[in-house]
Amino acid sequence: MLILDGVSDRPINGKTPLSEAYTPNLDKLAELGINGIMDTIAPGIRPGSDTAHLALLGYDPFKFYCGRGPIEAAGAGIEVKTGDVAFRVNFATVKGEGSIFEKIVIDRRAGRINDTDELVKAINEEVKIDSDFIFKRGSGHRGALVLRGENLSDKVTDTDPKKIGGRVKKCIALEKGAERTAEIVNDFMQKSHEVLERHPFNIKREREGLLKANALLLRGVGKLFSLPKFEERYGMSLAVISGTILIKGVGRIVGGELIEDSRITGGKDTDLNAKVDLALKALKSYDFVLLHIKACDEYGHDGDFDGKRKFIEKIDKALERILSLDFSEICVVISADHTTPVSVRDHTADPVPLSIVFDQVRKDDVKRYSEFDAYKGGLCRIRGIDLMNIILDLIDKAKKYGA
Amino acid sequence: MLILDGVSDRPINGKTPLSEAYTPNLDKLAELGINGIMDTIAPGIRPGSDTAHLALLGYDPFKFYCGRGPIEAAGAGIEVKTGDVAFRVNFATVKGEGSIFEKIVIDRRAGRINDTDELVKAINEEVKIDSDFIFKRGSGHRGALVLRGENLSDKVTDTDPKKIGGRVKKCIALEKGAERTAEIVNDFMQKSHEVLERHPFNIKREREGLLKANALLLRGVGKLFSLPKFEERYGMSLAVISGTILIKGVGRIVGGELIEDSRITGGKDTDLNAKVDLALKALKSYDFVLLHIKACDEYGHDGDFDGKRKFIEKIDKALERILSLDFSEICVVISADHTTPVSVRDHTADPVPLSIVFDQVRKDDVKRYSEFDAYKGGLCRIRGIDLMNIILDLIDKAKKYGA
Numbered sequence: 001m002l003i004l005d006g007v008s009d010r011p012i013n014g015k016t017p018l019s020e021a022y023t024p025n026l027d028k029l030a031e032l033g034i035n036g037i038m039d040t041i042a043p044g045i046r047p048g049s050d051t052a053h054l055a056l057l058g059y060d061p062f063k064f065y066c067g068r069g070p071i072e073a074a075g076a077g078i079e080v081k082t083g084d085v086a087f088r089v090n091f092a093t094v095k096g097e098g099s100i101f102e103k104i105v106i107d108r109r110a111g112r113i114n115d116t117d118e119l120v121k122a123i124n125e126e127v128k129i130d131s132d133f134i135f136k137r138g139s140g141h142r143g144a145l146v147l148r149g150e151n152l153s154d155k156v157t158d159t160d161p162k163k164i165g166g167r168v169k170k171c172i173a174l175e176k177g178a179e180r181t182a183e184i185v186n187d188f189m190q191k192s193h194e195v196l197e198r199h200p201f202n203i204k205r206e207r208e209g210l211l212k213a214n215a216l217l218l219r220g221v222g223k224l225f226s227l228p229k230f231e232e233r234y235g236m237s238l239a240v241i242s243g244t245i246l247i248k249g250v251g252r253i254v255g256g257e258l259i260e261d262s263r264i265t266g267g268k269d270t271d272l273n274a275k276v277d278l279a280l281k282a283l284k285s286y287d288f289v290l291l292h293i294k295a296c297d298e299y300g301h302d303g304d305f306d307g308k309r310k311f312i313e314k315i316d317k318a319l320e321r322i323l324s325l326d327f328s329e330i331c332v333v334i335s336a337d338h339t340t341p342v343s344v345r346d347h348t349a350d351p352v353p354l355s356i357v358f359d360q361v362r363k364d365d366v367k368r369y370s371e372f373d374a375y376k377g378g379l380c381r382i383r384g385i386d387l388m389n390i391i392l393d394l395i396d397k398a399k400k401y402g403a
Numbered sequence: 404m405l406i407l408d409g410v411s412d413r414p415i416n417g418k419t420p421l422s423e424a425y426t427p428n429l430d431k432l433a434e435l436g437i438n439g440i441m442d443t444i445a446p447g448i449r450p451g452s453d454t455a456h457l458a459l460l461g462y463d464p465f466k467f468y469c470g471r472g473p474i475e476a477a478g479a480g481i482e483v484k485t486g487d488v489a490f491r492v493n494f495a496t497v498k499g500e501g502s503i504f505e506k507i508v509i510d511r512r513a514g515r516i517n518d519t520d521e522l523v524k525a526i527n528e529e530v531k532i533d534s535d536f537i538f539k540r541g542s543g544h545r546g547a548l549v550l551r552g553e554n555l556s557d558k559v560t561d562t563d564p565k566k567i568g569g570r571v572k573k574c575i576a577l578e579k580g581a582e583r584t585a586e587i588v589n590d591f592m593q594k595s596h597e598v599l600e601r602h603p604f605n606i607k608r609e610r611e612g613l614l615k616a617n618a619l620l621l622r623g624v625g626k627l628f629s630l631p632k633f634e635e636r637y638g639m640s641l642a643v644i645s646g647t648i649l650i651k652g653v654g655r656i657v658g659g660e661l662i663e664d665s666r667i668t669g670g671k672d673t674d675l676n677a678k679v680d681l682a683l684k685a686l687k688s689y690d691f692v693l694l695h696i697k698a699c700d701e702y703g704h705d706g707d708f709d710g711k712r713k714f715i716e717k718i719d720k721a722l723e724r725i726l727s728l729d730f731s732e733i734c735v736v737i738s739a740d741h742t743t744p745v746s747v748r749d750h751t752a753d754p755v756p757l758s759i760v761f762d763q764v765r766k767d768d769v770k771r772y773s774e775f776d777a778y779k780g781g782l783c784r785i786r787g788i789d790l791m792n793i794i795l796d797l798i799d800k801a802k803k804y805g806a
Contacts, residue, residue, distance in 0.1 A: 401444060
């Protein structure tokens with residue numbers, strides 16, 4: 001399953017980056033397969049990449065989505081467990097007197113700090129609160145915090161004011177029973193601030209004229225609940241190849257194995273050939289391989305039509321070897337998690353093109369992989385949540401309902 | 404409503420029995436009508452013929468499917484009532500010492516016995532258990548058992564080991580409250596075995612070197628719950644024409660009347676002209692006629708491409724007279740309950756082609772009744788559960804929701 005994050009678009013003068021791109025390999029795959037359009041969540045619902053990927057893997061996001069915190073924490077490498085409450089974290093710079101909640105955020109990224117290892121270590125060693133916790137860094141100024149213990153609640157507010165000049169927010173309980181979690185979070189906020197404020201690494205940064213990374217801002221709270229594992233559910237092992245923490249996180253919470261490689265960046269500079277190599281190799285030892293390619297989405301967010309078109313052409317070149325797969329043995333699915341129009345610079349709910357290439361499918365007349373062709377195909381219009389069932393049926397792993 | 408059981412397929416070298424068949428009449432109907440593809444249950448969900456027919460008649464199988472036992476019992480002619488617990492039954496041959504549960508199944512079909520009338524009579528007369536019961540024969544070695552009484556449960560296991568050489572299984576309660584039903588079933592197992600073992604008909608069979616039909620194996624347990632009757636629901640009388648016990652059963656549990664005729668076999672040898680005759684006649688006295696034709700499914704299960712194609716051509720010939728119906732008065736629906744690919748030899752979830760012929764429909768450009776044309780039609784892709792509502796709307800029997 002190849003997911004081209006945000007590859008589809010809305011037309012500008014009748015053209016999209018995908019329709020304008022020269023994509024002989026994607027087109028050949030569309031020609032070999034059955035095509036359609038897909039609402040990854042539901043018609044008109046703008047998908048996040050996380051909710052969309054849950055749906056694409058057959059997990060109803062309305063039932064299984066637990067918020068971004070646990071997914072990012074899992075993607076950052078924390079073994080998130082059922083009942084854990086997790087936050088996304090930013091290292092930030094605050095100024096002022098008094099407690100952390102009296103201080104003002106002057107930089108939400110602490111001068112785009114990148115070397116947080118020492119600070120992370122200090123927090124894990126020195127902060128003592130009324131709960132076990134795991135704090136791990138992500139890329140750059142980012143990190144993830146997991147609280148672990150009995151009766152934790154995710155019905156609490158963020159502490160990130162989400163704007164420069166805002167005061168650090170107190171965590172507030174949103175329902176009865178969440179008060180203790182809010183207290184733990186506030187305690188963590190204050191104690192981590194104290195550890196960071198006086199840390200030699202920050203003192204040194206200050207001396208060098210850099211912003212101190214003296215506060216942790218928490219957002220995206222969520223509580224992981226029990227998810228049936230992909231392999232138990234479908235009888236297939238799952239490998240996930242992605243450079244994006246969020247997608248790695250989805251892969252991990254459903255029990256998939258991550259295939260990691262330093263050449264995979266999750267960005268515009270990722271090594272697409274390496275990714276395809278890893279996917280082709282993974283197909284030999286895993287039953288199901290999810291290959292996620294991110295950067296079309298970034299070009300969409302940037303509003304960069306031509307950049308997006310060119311990146312699609314790069315992807316297309318890297319996909320040439322996919323055409324030599326034995327489609328009597330391997331079912332290839334090509335789609336996206338959502339549309340990211342360069343005109344909107346954000347995700348939209350426009351359905352995504354979908355091609356399924358497998359000897360057993362009813363080939364249709366579609367000969368191009370694009371927004372303007374896919375809807376004419378034999379799949380018509382489906383929902384993301386139905387895709388796994390359709391695949392299971394095609395590969396003969398479906399059970400009959402009734403007699 | 405004409406249901407061609409399992410008529411659709413997956414392509415072999417780009418061709419299916421339906422796409423290869425010469426079907427001028429089906430094609431004409433497609434041309435006259437509006438077309439589409441249909442997931443009778445849901446995309447990717449492999450339908451049984453029973454669950455699919457429930458959906459096609461507007462009964463959500465996830466809500467109304469009660470297991471195969473009650474449906475087969477109804478199809479075999481038993482007046483199954485709400486609360487009845489029913490099983491499918493095989494006459495079988497067992498050997499060994501001790502109680503029925505110590506014996507080994509040596510033939511699950513008792514040498515494909517066909518003349519079970521005397522044995523059925525003896526069981527109904529001589530077996531006394533702590534519940535009313537009705538035991539009726541089906542075709543060949545088959546039968547149906549209905550238990551009737553207060554507080555019976557279908558949360559019990561089968562007694563059929565489903566393999567030769569297996570010991571007859573004790574019926575086990577799967578939840579609290581089902582123990583009494585399990586006891587009744589086990590008592591029936593033992594007592595029916597005793598009656599059969601000593602029955603003169605079986606003694607005679609043994610003397611003739613035939614296998615004794617000395618045990619009844621039970622499977623497919625289900626409990627019939629209250630279903631709204633078709634006529635109450637839609638204000639239309641329903642006639643069902645089918646040679647297949649399972650479909651007759653669906654027709655009966657929704658309150659339809661069966662039109663029976665010895666020329667209808669439910670097999671490859673059925674008299675298709677007689678079926679169409681009966682349907683055309685039934686249209687004069689019933690509001691809604693379900694005409695079910697089985698054998699395409701059988702050819703699919705047999706993996707017989709050419710047999711399936713030829714049978715489709717036979718159906719097509721028999722349908723010629725359908726073209727002379729007055730489509731301003733009569734709405735004709737042509738579809739299937741599921742796909743039965745000759746390559747898979749079982750039901751799959753590939754959507755089925757659907758044509759609705761009626762003066763009021765929006766005719767589309769489809770001119771062939773096939774898997775490769777239907778999806779291009781004006782109905783796009785719908786679900787089975789929506790079909791009855793679409794029909795009710797077309798024939799002006801739908802109510803407005805809202806003002």
